[in-house]
Amino acid sequence: MTGLVIRLAPRERVLLNGAVIENGDKRASLSIQTPNAKVLRLRDAIHPDEATTPVKRTCYMAQLLLSGDAKVEDLHTPLLRAIEQLSQVFLDPDSDRLLKDATEAAVGFEFYQALKSLRALLPREARLLAAHRV
Numbered sequence: 001m002t003g004l005v006i007r008l009a010p011r012e013r014v015l016l017n018g019a020v021i022e023n024g025d026k027r028a029s030l031s032i033q034t035p036n037a038k039v040l041r042l043r044d045a046i047h048p049d050e051a052t053t054p055v056k057r058t059c060y061m062a063q064l065l066l067s068g069d070a071k072v073e074d075l076h077t078p079l080l081r082a083i084e085q086l087s088q089v090f091l092d093p094d095s096d097r098l099l100k101d102a103t104e105a106a107v108g109f110e111f112y113q114a115l116k117s118l119r120a121l122l123p124r125e126a127r128l129l130a131a132h133r134v
Contacts (some may be wrong), residue, residue, distance in 0.1 A: 004032040004039060013042040015067055038068040039112065044119070054089070055125040058082040059118045062102075066111035079106050079114070086121070095124060
């Protein structure tokens with residue numbers, strides 16, 4: 001198989017070019033052959049009400065671009081700006097690499113990869129916020 005391959009669990013849902021597709025009772029693989037198809041696993045989606053922290057808001061921007069719910073010309077620069085702001089807070093080498101990967105992906109309009117790198121920061125952000133509350 002070539003293209004993007006998505007492996008779905010039973011009853012897992014995915015957003016594909018604006019259409020919600022639900023898998024059946026068995027595991028399945030989909031091979032997306034169309035270049036630049038807008039694909040988002042709904043289990044990975046952030047609800048607007050959940051975008052309450054800097055990393056979650058940045059992930060949400062990438063998600064809107066990935067799903068096609070926002071125009072690239074409206075959100076591309078704000079996404080890059082938000083990633084840059086995160087790089088002022090997450091200074092460890094691993095986070096720095098993730099943010100560089102997110103930036104490169106966003107610059108290349110590869111919003112799935114940008115979202116993937118940004119989501120890896122969510123546990124770190126949670127730890128920072130928890131430590132700040134103590």
